[in-house]
Amino acid sequence: MRQKMRLGGLTWTLIGIILIGILLRLFVFKPYLIPSASMEPGITSGDRILVNQLSYRFGAPSRGDILVFAYPRDPSRTFVKRVIALEGETVELKDNQVFINGQLVNEPYLKPGDYPPFGPETIPQKNVFVLGDNRRQSEDSREWGLLPYNYLIGKATMIYYPLQRIKFLQ
Numbered sequence: 001m002r003q004k005m006r007l008g009g010l011t012w013t014l015i016g017i018i019l020i021g022i023l024l025r026l027f028v029f030k031p032y033l034i035p036s037a038s039m040e041p042g043i044t045s046g047d048r049i050l051v052n053q054l055s056y057r058f059g060a061p062s063r064g065d066i067l068v069f070a071y072p073r074d075p076s077r078t079f080v081k082r083v084i085a086l087e088g089e090t091v092e093l094k095d096n097q098v099f100i101n102g103q104l105v106n107e108p109y110l111k112p113g114d115y116p117p118f119g120p121e122t123i124p125q126k127n128v129f130v131l132g133d134n135r136r137q138s139e140d141s142r143e144w145g146l147l148p149y150n151y152l153i154g155k156a157t158m159i160y161y162p163l164q165r166i167k168f169l170q
Helices: 002-027
Strands: 029-033 048-052 067-072 074-085 090-094 097-100 117-121 129-132 152-161
Touching: 029 152, 067 129, 074 090, 074 097
Parallel strands: none
Antiparallel strands: 029 048, 048 152, 067 074, 067 152, 074 129, 090 097, 090 117
């Protein structure tokens, strides 16, 4: 009788764990495959990332966040880029550097390379300016414009595959 009770308790525990996992997968964390080199060197083509879909339901993006979003020109596609400028800020790219409100932004994650100047442009409410870390191979706000909040899917939180690249993203 005791063995049956233990087996029953274990079964319900496993069912609970599975249900929690399914709920987390459906409503909180979603996996994505990175198809391009636009976020190198930090995230490379073929990496698989987890995205927290609740991140921006209760708050706004911050500078430096890595976003997954519906591409504004074709919402059936998803893109991954880094937030560079926030609403109310003025962004300018010159001499291969980014300036926010006239101040140079430190970008240690950036892949070296030349890219054309942009701006200055002031970001309106409920929008962000996003760029890829590999500016030479990135289709981003310089090309298609600002990213409205309603296109945000979530914040990239970690690389989970390939196994030798597992890490939390910042």
